[in-house]
Amino acid sequence: MAILDYLLMNATHPTADTIFNDLYPSIPTLSKTTVYNTLKLLEEQGVIISINIDEKNVRYDGDLSDHAHFKCKGCGCIYDLPLETRENIHVSGVGTLIITECQIYYKGYCAPCYEMIQN
Amino acid sequence: MAILDYLLMNATHPTADTIFNDLYPSIPTLSKTTVYNTLKLLEEQGVIISINIDEKNVRYDGDLSDHAHFKCKGCGCIYDLPLETRENIHVSGVGTLIITECQIYYKGYCAPCYEMIQN
DNA sequence: TTCTAATATTGTAATGATTACATTTTTGAT
DNA sequence: ATCAAAAATGTAATCATTACAATATTAGAA
DSSP, rough: OHHHHHHHHHSSSSHHHHHHHHHHHTTTTTTHHHHHHHHHHHHHHTTTTOOOOOOSSEEEOOOOOOOOEEEETTTEEEEEETTTOOOSSSEEETEEEEEEEEEEEEEEEHHHHHHHHHH | OHHHHHHHHOOOOOBBHHOOOOOOOOOOOOOOOOHHHHHHHHTTTSOOOOOOOOOSOOEOOOOOOEEEEEEEEEOEEEEOOTOOOOOOOEETTTEEEEEEEEEEEEOOOEEEHHHHHOO
16 A cells, blocks of 8 residues: 555655645545545554654654654654663764653553453 | 642643643633643743643643653553663552553754754 | 445544634732 | 733634545455
């Protein structure tokens, strides 16, 4: 499917809207609903991951390797970072990134909910 | 301000809506806009932090100490975790939490945006 | 090839959190 | 008490996402 291809080609952490706009010219029958449906499906299958680093939009990433994300509070750009990044300044291929915050989110199941899943 | 007090008293990572509903009975003149405005202000001042672990709503936390967050994908409950939590099973005061995903988000400024801030 | 049922795709309308903005209220200094 | 600045309020708009019903596509059986 074109949407998965797009995500694997473009490591730009696009939003659903960006994917739609980039794909629409070459697939004029594409609907935004299809983009949302497909992204949800791909995420449920574990083929892609969703990124909530931005308050407004959900972003998607086809890179399943363990890595962290950095968002510039000025321009909104999102970069990949290695997991072992320190809390201080960090250099990457794009220059120096000044890190001011770090958030770590775990997801999974609490004990009672895990029981329920087993059935 | 009552909203800050609420956040310091209740370590429940509430949403703006929850804060409004809990505070409204005792402050009948309270408006939801005020809650949003105040939360934004408190966050800009660095007095509270916002949590984007939930796709739907932004949550707020008055605990500024370094800690991670866990969200149960079943019931949606959010727990605090120590930073050094491993990727595997983890026990807390509430029982065993099964961790299936971990996301690490850094925020700050890229080089060009950091220049711009200096002015 | 034709039919048909299952599946995928589409478009429109609804939802719901958040914000914009204009108005009203409160505050604090004179 | 007065008045301007600041804070709080209410309503309406915004906008990403989803619900849902309708349409189109596919693949396998006849």
